[in-house]
Amino acid sequence: MKTQTLATVGAILIALTTLSACGNTIRGIGQDTANTVNATQAAGKKVVRAAN
Template sequence: MHTARKFALAAAILASISALSSCGNTIRGVGRDTANAVDATQSAGRDVDRAASR
């Protein structure tokens, strides 16, 4: 292989690894956001239940 081809291949591999790690961070963030939304919904439900039982 020519040096330029090796360099291009290495650059493509590094770009792919960077993109995949970014996706992992995004998926983790979506999971946290979803968990927070569920917690907020449950809290609001408890507040409504308390207000209705007064």
Template structure:
């Protein structure tokens, strides 16, 4: 393989790994938001039931 092909492959690998990390972080944030929303809904129901 030529040097250019090796450099190109390394750059593509770095882009792939960076996008995976961003996706994992995004999924983590979405999951945290879903948990927070569920907890808020539970508090609302609890508050309404105590009235």
């Protein structure tokens, strides 16, 4: 293979790896946000029960 072809294939592999990492990060942020919402709702329910 030519050097230019190898460089192109390498660049494509690096780009795909980077995009994969971004996808994992976005998924993690979504899970963290969902956990935060659940914890806030649970705390709100505890406050309501304590007030009754």
